Amino acid sequence: MRTGPLYGIKKYCLWCCGDQPKEVKFCSDQTCPLYPLRQGKRPDNFRKSVLQAIKERCFDCSCFDWKEVKECGFTDCPLHPYRLGKNPKRQGKGVLTNINHYQEGNTPKIVQ
Numbered sequence: 312m313r314t315g316p317l318y319g320i321k322k323y324c325l326w327c328c329g330d331q332p333k334e335v336k337f338c339s340d341q342t343c344p345l346y347p348l349r350q351g352k353r354p355d356n357f358r359k360s361v362l363q364a365i366k367e368r369c370f371d372c373s374c375f376d377w378k379e380v381k382e383c384g385f386t387d388c389p390l391h392p393y394r395l396g397k398n399p400k401r402q403g404k405g406v407l408t409n410i411n412h413y414q415e416g417n418t419p420k421i422v423q
Contacts, residue, residue: 316361316398321351322389323368344368366396 321335324345328334335349343349344367347357366380369390373379380394392399 314400316365316393317348317351317353319389319393320345320348320361320365324349326389344371360396362393362396362398365390365393369394 324335324338325332328338338346338349340346344364347354348361348364353361369380369383370377373383383391383394385391
């Protein structure tokens, strides 16, 4: 089963368009933050992160109330896991983990 923020956007857009793939392709709501990503692909000219676009859509859906975004009860929404602008599958990975590793006195290894 496919997962990830782009796949979640594709599923959300399909739901929004009544499960009609042609409707997704020809969607007329260009004001939606997910509009450029509706096909499940990130265009080269898309300047913000995919997770930021999801966060903006969730903010819009919750009547511009961050508390509502955080406490969202629509757990069956494909965007729900990403609503806070983070990918739960990447938890524990990335820069902060590496910083903590080096703060504990470990030295970085240089790969040549």
